[in-house]
Amino acid sequence: MDKQRQYERVFNHLDENGDGKISASELQQCVASMGGKMSVEESEAAVRLMDSDGDGLLCLEDFVRIVEGAGDEEKGTDLMGAFKMYEMEGCGYINPKSLKRMLRRLGESKSTNECRKMIARFDLNGDGVLSFDEFKNMMSC
Numbered sequence: 574m575d576k577q578r579q580y581e582r583v584f585n586h587l588d589e590n591g592d593g594k595i596s597a598s599e600l601q602q603c604v605a606s607m608g609g610k611m612s613v614e615e616s617e618a619a620v621r622l623m624d625s626d627g628d629g630l631l632c633l634e635d636f637v638r639i640v641e642g643a644g645d646e647e648k649g650t651d652l653m654g655a656f657k658m659y660e661m662e663g664c665g666y667i668n669p670k671s672l673k674r675m676l677r678r679l680g681e682s683k684s685t686n687e688c689r690k691m692i693a694r695f696d697l698n699g700d701g702v703l704s705f706d707e708f709k710n711m712m713s714c
Contacts, residue, residue: 577637580633580636580637581633583636584633584636584637587599587600587603587636589602593632593633594628594630594631594632595620595630595631595636596620596629596630596631597613597616597617597619597620597629598613598616600616600619600620600631601613601615601616610678611678615658618657618658619654619658622653622654622657623635623638623654625638653705655708655712656705656708658675659671659672659675659708665704665705666702666703666704667692667702667703667708668692668701668702669685669686669688669689669692669701670685670688672688672691672692672703673685673688676688689701694711695707695708695710695711697710
C-alpha cells in the first residue's frame with residue numbers, strides 16, 4: 574500500500590462523522606483513544622495551527638502536510654505550534670513547570686528539577702526558560 578493510501582486510511586479513521594474533515598473534537602477523541610489527554614482549548618489550538626484554509630477543520634491535505642512536514646516555512650510553523658503547546662501559558666517561553674506538564678501529557682514523567690536541567694542544556698541566555706529561538710535550536714539537535 575502506498576503512502577497516500579495509508580494517510581487516507583488513518584485520516585478516515587480519525588474522521589468519525591465521515592465529513593472529510595477532522596474537527597477539534599475528533600482530534601481530542603483520537604488523543605483520548607490513545608490514552609492521552611487534550612483539553613478542548615488545546616485541540617482547538619492545534620487545529621487552528623494546522624488548518625490551511627481557515628475553516629476550523631483539518632482536511633486530508635492538512636493532515637498529509639503535517640505528517641510529512643513539508644517545506645521549511647511549514648516546518649517553522651509546525652515548530653511554532655509545538656512551541657505553543659509546550660509553552661501553554663501564553664508567556665512566550667517554556668518554563669520547567671510547563672515542560673513538565675506537557676511531558677506528562679505525552680506519557681513521560683519528569684520532576685521539575687529534571688525539567689530545569691533539560692531547559693538549562695539549551696538555555697543560551699541563562700534566564701532559566703526557553704525562548705522560541707532556543708526551542709528551535711533544541712529541536713535541530
